[in-house]
Amino acid sequence: MSSKIKSLKYNGKWDFSPSIESIEDISLKKEYQLFINGQFQKPISKKYFPSINPSNEQQLTKIAHAESKDVDLAVNSARNAFNGHWGKLPAKERAKYIYRIARIIQEKSKELAIVETLDGGKPIRESRDIDIPLAAAHFFYYAGWADKLQYAFPNRTPKPLGVVGQIIPWNFPLMMAAWKIAPALATGNTVVLKPAETTSITALILAEIIQQAELPPGVVNIITGDGSTGELIVNHPDVNKIAFTGSTKVGKSIMQSISSTTKRSTMELGGKAANIIFEDAPVDQAVEGVINGIYFNQGHVCCAGSRLFVQESVYELVLRKLKDRMQSLVVGNPLDKNTDIGAINSKEQLSTINKYIDLGVKEGADIFQLNCELPNGGYWCPPTLFTNVSQSHSIANEEIFGPVLAVQTFRTTQEVINKANNTPFGLSAGVWTDKGSKAFNLASKLKAGVIWANTYNKFDPTSPFGGYKESGHGREGGLHGLSPYLNLE
Amino acid sequence: MSKRIKILKTYKIFIDGKFPRTESGRYTQLKKDNIPIANVCLSSKKDIKNAVLFARNAFESWSNKSAYNRSQVLYRIAEMLEGNKNQFLEELILQGVDPKKAILEIDQSIDRIIYFAGWADKINPIFGSVNPVASSHFNFTILEPMGVVAIVAPDDSSLLRLISSIIPVIVSGNTTVSIASEKLPLCAISLAEVISNSDVPNGVVNIVTGEKEELAPHLAQHMDVNALGLNLENKVLKDKMFFEATNNLKRVVDISQYNIQESEFEAPYIVKNFMEAKTTWHPIEKDFTSSNNY
Numbered sequence: 001m002s003s004k005i006k007s008l009k010y011n012g013k014w015d016f017s018p019s020i021e022s023i024e025d026i027s028l029k030k031e032y033q034l035f036i037n038g039q040f041q042k043p044i045s046k047k048y049f050p051s052i053n054p055s056n057e058q059q060l061t062k063i064a065h066a067e068s069k070d071v072d073l074a075v076n077s078a079r080n081a082f083n084g085h086w087g088k089l090p091a092k093e094r095a096k097y098i099y100r101i102a103r104i105i106q107e108k109s110k111e112l113a114i115v116e117t118l119d120g121g122k123p124i125r126e127s128r129d130i131d132i133p134l135a136a137a138h139f140f141y142y143a144g145w146a147d148k149l150q151y152a153f154p155n156r157t158p159k160p161l162g163v164v165g166q167i168i169p170w171n172f173p174l175m176m177a178a179w180k181i182a183p184a185l186a187t188g189n190t191v192v193l194k195p196a197e198t199t200s201i202t203a204l205i206l207a208e209i210i211q212q213a214e215l216p217p218g219v220v221n222i223i224t225g226d227g228s229t230g231e232l233i234v235n236h237p238d239v240n241k242i243a244f245t246g247s248t249k250v251g252k253s254i255m256q257s258i259s260s261t262t263k264r265s266t267m268e269l270g271g272k273a274a275n276i277i278f279e280d281a282p283v284d285q286a287v288e289g290v291i292n293g294i295y296f297n298q299g300h301v302c303c304a305g306s307r308l309f310v311q312e313s314v315y316e317l318v319l320r321k322l323k324d325r326m327q328s329l330v331v332g333n334p335l336d337k338n339t340d341i342g343a344i345n346s347k348e349q350l351s352t353i354n355k356y357i358d359l360g361v362k363e364g365a366d367i368f369q370l371n372c373e374l375p376n377g378g379y380w381c382p383p384t385l386f387t388n389v390s391q392s393h394s395i396a397n398e399e400i401f402g403p404v405l406a407v408q409t410f411r412t413t414q415e416v417i418n419k420a421n422n423t424p425f426g427l428s429a430g431v432w433t434d435k436g437s438k439a440f441n442l443a444s445k446l447k448a449g450v451i452w453a454n455t456y457n458k459f460d461p462t463s464p465f466g467g468y469k470e471s472g473h474g475r476e477g478g479l480h481g482l483s484p485y486l487n488l489e
Numbered sequence: 490m491s492k493r494i495k496i497l498k499t500y501k502i503f504i505d506g507k508f509p510r511t512e513s514g515r516y517t518q519l520k521k522d523n524i525p526i527a528n529v530c531l532s533s534k535k536d537i538k539n540a541v542l543f544a545r546n547a548f549e550s551w552s553n554k555s556a557y558n559r560s561q562v563l564y565r566i567a568e569m570l571e572g573n574k575n576q577f578l579e580e581l582i583l584q585g586v587d588p589k590k591a592i593l594e595i596d597q598s599i600d601r602i603i604y605f606a607g608w609a610d611k612i613n614p615i616f617g618s619v620n621p622v623a624s625s626h627f628n629f630t631i632l633e634p635m636g637v638v639a640i641v642a643p644d645d646s647s648l649l650r651l652i653s654s655i656i657p658v659i660v661s662g663n664t665t666v667s668i669a670s671e672k673l674p675l676c677a678i679s680l681a682e683v684i685s686n687s688d689v690p691n692g693v694v695n696i697v698t699g700e701k702e703e704l705a706p707h708l709a710q711h712m713d714v715n716a717l718g719l720n721l722e723n724k725v726l727k728d729k730m731f732f733e734a735t736n737n738l739k740r741v742v743d744i745s746q747y748n749i750q751e752s753e754f755e756a757p758y759i760v761k762n763f764m765e766a767k768t769t770w771h772p773i774e775k776d777f778t779s780s781n782n783y
Contacts, residue, residue, distance in 0.1 A: 137623070154615065155756065252735050259731035267738070424737065443769045444633075451769040460622035464630050464768050469715070470738050479618050480630060480766045488758060489746070 016330070019337040021124045026114050031062040032200065034070055034224065035207035037077035038217025044069040049226070051201060054121035055334050055343035055378040063200045066223040071192075071232040074221040078163040078190040079238055081218030086190055087160075089216075091147035098143035098185050100213035101206075105136040105178075108209065112174060112202055117334045119201045120173055121343030121379070122297055124335050134459055135178035138477075141461035142182035145482060149187065152479055158486040160188035161264060162240035165233040168203075169246045170196035170345050171300040171401075177203050179476045180243050181220060182461075187485040189241075191220045192233055198346045200224045234258065241265065241485070245302070248399070248425070248470050266474030266484040268302065268466055270399040271427030274420035275305030275456065276410075276442065279313045281432035285454065287321045290405070293430055293456040295329065295383050298344055299353075299403035302471075303428035305456055307396055308407045309416050315409050319387065326370050326383050333375065341403060344379040353381050353402030360386045360395040365406070391419060399425070413438070417445045426468030430456045449475070500674070502530050502698055503681035505543035506691030511536050511699070519675070526583055529674050532699035537666065537707045540695040544637045544664040545713055547692025552634045552662030556610035563606035563660060565687040567599050573683055577648060580675040584647055597751065598652045604755045605656045612661060616761055625773045632764040634662035635740060636715035639708035641701060641730075643720035643745065647673035651680065654718050654744050657759045659693055666695045666714075668705060674698040702726055709733035716740040716763055 031048055033040040045067035050059045066074070081087075086094075105112065112135075113127040122131070149158045164184050168176035173195055184191050195203035207222045223229065227250075234242055234257050244254055245268040258265060275293050277286045293305030310318045334342035344350040361367055365386040374380040381403055389396050389406040396406045410416040420429060428450040431442040439453040449467045452458060459465065464480035466472060474484040501508040510516075515531035551559070570577070574595050581591035613631050620628040638658045642651045647670055658665055669677030681696045697704065705721075708714055709730045716739050721727040727743075734741050742762045747754050 156758070248738075252738060255735040255738065256732055259735060260728040269738075439771065443767075449765065449767055451767065453769060453771045455626065455770055455772050458622075458624060458626060458770050460620070460624065460628070462620040463622050463628050463770070464618075464620070464766050466766070468635075468765050468767075473738065473740055475766050478620050478630065478768075 016338040018333070020333065021114060021117070021335045021337060023114055023118070023335065026111060026118070028061045028115070028201065032064060032204045032224070034064045034066055034074070035204065035210075035222040036070070036074045037221065038211060040207070043067065044073075049197065051119060051198070053118050054198075054345055055375070057377055060118060061201065063224045066194075066225040066229045068232055070223060071229065071236060074192045074223045075163060075233075075236050075238050077218035078192050078221055081216060082160075082162055082190040085216045086219045087188070091149070091188070094185065094188065095143045095146035097213055097215050098139055098146065098182060101209055101215070102136045102139035102143060104209045104212055105132065105139065105206075108205070109133070109136065112205060114335070115205060116174055116202050117342070120170060120199045121334050121345050123339040123342045125337055125339070126297060131172055131175045134461070135174045138175070138178040138461040139182045142186040146186045146188075149482065149486070152482055153486070153488055156488045158187070158488055161485060161487055162189060163238060164189045164191055164241040164243060164485065165236065165239040166191060166193040166243045167230045167233065167246065168193065168195055170199040171297060171302070173199035174202040174206060176245055177206055180245075183476070183481045184243070184485050185219065187482060189485055190218060192239070193220065193222050194230055194233060195222070195224060197224075197226045231257075239263065243484070244268070251472060264484070266476070267472035268474070268476060269427075269470065269472035270425055271302045271304065271467065271471050272307060272397065272399055272423050272425045273303055273305045273428045273430065273448065274307045274309055274446070275430035276309045276416055276420060276432065277311060277314065277318055278431070278433040278435075278438065279311040280434050280438075281314075282434060282454070283314065283318060283321060286432035287318065287325050289430065289432060289454070289456040290322060291325050291329070294405040295341055295403050296457050298341055298381070300345055300349070300401055301457065303450060303457065304401075305428075305430050306400060306405060307420075308405055309410050309419060310407065312409045312411055319407070322385065323368060326385065329370060329383055331370065331372050331374065331380065331382060341383060344381050344402065347379055349401065350379040350381060353400055353404065356395055356398070356400045356402070356404060357384055360393065360404070360406070363393045363395070365389045365393055365395060391422065397423070413441070417442070421445075421447045424470040427466075427471035428452065498527065500527050500529050500678045500698070502532055502536060503678065503685070503694070503696040504536065504540045505695065506685060508681070511697075512539075521583060521585065527675060529698050532697040532704060534704075534707045536697050537704055537711070540666040540697060541637055541708070541711050541713055543692040544666050544695055547664045547690055548636055551659070551664055551690055551693050554662070559660060559662065560606050560609035562688045563602055563609070563656060566684060566689065567602040567606065569683045569687050570595075570599050570602065573679070576679055577676055580679060581647060584673045584675060586647070594649050598649050601649070601653055601755070602656050605660050605760065608757055608760050609660050612757060612760055612764070615757060620768070625775050626770045627773055628768065628770050630766050630768045632661070632761065633767050635763055635765055636663065637713060638663045638665050638716045638718055638763055639711070639714050640665055640667040640718045641705050641708075641721055642667060642670045642677065643722065644670050644672050646670065646749070647676040648680065650720055650749060651677055653749060653754055654720060655694060658718060658763045661760055661764050663763055664693045666697070666708065668701055668708070669696055669698045671699070671701050705730060706733055709739070710736060712737050714739060716742065718742050718744045718763065720745045
């Protein structure tokens with residue numbers, strides 16, 4: 001891989017003393033079982049797969065692999081819970097269980113943050129300050145909705161759908177579990193959830209939390225496995241709804257699988273977000289926002305601002321500041337509190353990212369990478385930026401899901417609106433300008449479900465999230481996150 | 490004096506505010522009691538593509554009009570329909586509807602347009618939200634139209650179902666391509682004439698006639714259609730539409746799930762089903778006296 005490096009000479013001024021989070025109090029089990037009907041059960045398949053720490057490739061534990069009979073058990077227990085106790089429970093009592101889960105997550109937040117970082121490779125600062133607090137907040141927020149649903153849908157009596165199958169990705173493991181489970185429970189459904197193969201552990205700790213909260217057996221079932229387990233959930237005849245977060249490709253195949261059924265769906269899929277800097281933007285804040293937009297969580301973010309559009313008149317300035325800022329990013333041990341960029345989640349994902357970086361060079365774009373030492377062992381990718389990118393390049397069109405930014409320029413507002421919208425995706429977009437009327441104009445013209453104006457990658461349980469076009473359908477979070485789990489007729 | 494010869498009506502399709510014949514030159518003869526009553530265009534894939542193109546071109550301007558303006562334009566359709574009742578009555582009776590029921594259907598259709606016209610500037614106040622995020626940001630969610638929506642009318646209803654499918658979709662700013670009832674297409678074309686005489690911009694409503702099984706899948710496969718609104722009784726065709734729609738993840742709404750009668754149909758949820766929620770964030774400056782009270 002070729003790389004042109006023009007580094008600022010910081011002369012070691014940016015080196016921090018290591019500040020490693022202790023893992024002494026963390027004890028992982030030797031193997032993790034399936035959580036079905038309130039109990040941890042060995043898989044009927046008797047199969048297990050390893051869970052790896054992506055920062056050093058060491059095996060952390062073994063995870064049960066659910067096959068057809070295990071999925072049947074999980075769905076049946078969810079159905080029985082729905083038809084039984086849970087379905088008859090007054091909404092205000094339902095709420096109390098969900099509040100309990102929120103509180104126990106807060107109590108266990110340190111443990112959860114460390115395990116999230118060990119298992120997924122994301123910086124501890126991020127698991128500690130973003131993933132885990134947001135997961136707790138999500139349960140707390142939706143708990144309060146349980147007994148207030150009739151106020152959300154004027155002139156309708158909302159009813160739960162039944163058993164919902166939920167399949168989540170590896171980029172925000174516990175947070176995604178919370179985004180899925182909290183609204184499903186608040187609306188009175190029961191759940192079969194499958195975490196991603198590479199990041200199952202925090203979901204299984206969540207299962208322990210659910211047990212501790214004394215949630216009735218079968219209301220939430222958490223089963224682990226790979227894509228084949230997910231497929232079994234999707235195709236199970238007794239599942240009423242599929243909520244999926246993941247790639248657009250898998251999302252489309254799920255939609256095909258359920259196209260002749262009455263199953264409902266929520267799809268939160270890929271993105272290729274435009275982040276737009278106008279000449280009147282506050283440049284330092286904008287650069288900070290661009291860095292956060294693409295390098296946050298190693299770029300493993302469906303709403304990552306992976307296409308940067310800079311107005312020509314400030315291009316040189318923005319690019320210089322961007323490269324300077326990149327030089328100060330700390331790549332390395334995810335458990336170090338100084339780390340900005342952790343490990344890439346898996347070997348497969350690293351090879352996908354590298355494939356795109358090679359493609360970027362091959363198709364004629366200019367590469368700039370952070371000049372830094374990468375740890376030995378584990379999966380790493382330095383923050384990468386491409387200039388001289390055209391609309392037709394693969395790196396400007398396809399979702400990479402890594403720390404790779406494609407920079408393009410524009411002259412007029414209309415031009416950048418056209419370029420930004422010229423994509424099959426429509427999850428999010430960013431706009432940087434000090435002019436309020438321009439920010440609102442862009443916010444209304446950009447075809448995306450979330451618009452960050454003078455900010456980026458912000459999340460909150462009260463704020464609906466979800467895409468236009470091939471970025472999926474349905475919303476998660478806020479008032480708008482309720483109806484995907486309800487029947488209003 | 491010889492008997493006056495009646496002027497017969499030529500039924501054509503409606504694309505971009507114009508009334509062309511299908512580019513394919515195909516037609517079918519509609520009969521009642523074995524007596525020909527009209528020739529109807531059998532539209533082609535190319536007609537569908539043209540219609541989608543013009544619907545797309547019309548989208549930006551229609552969706553950018555003020556809600557107040559869209560509301561008045563829809564109201565105008567109702568005014569025009571009210572003045573053309575006789576034509577629809579004749580066509581409904583000609584197509585075999587009992588005269589009393591025909592009068593009721595026309596009245597219901599007019600009232601339905603008025604009902605949904607009023608929602609244009611009320612959807613967002615009811616279904617939008619200002620979200621109390623924990624950080625120092627102003628955060629709000631509004632509903633926006635999706636884009637081009639393809640509608641398949643049912644076989645058994647000539648007017649009311651078609652109007653009930655088109656109006657809630659365009660009131661929010663979407664544009665449409667509709668396939669008229671295959672068996673009862675006359676009112677659909679007359680409706681197009683009413684729309685053409687109202688203030689609806691060209692391309693917002695496009696209506697083609699022809700064989701549903703041939704035409705509908707082209708709409709489901711079209712990469713520039715955002716959503717489908719279906720009134721389909723045929724399970725095989727319905728499944729095919731849902732399947733084909735996955736190629737660009739079109740939203741699919743089964744309109745036939747809604748009871749056409751007033752009390753059940755007249756609700757904002759069908760309008761909302763053809764809209765997307767967009768959430769916008771903006772920071773609020775922080776100083777030591779400020780707090781996020783939004």
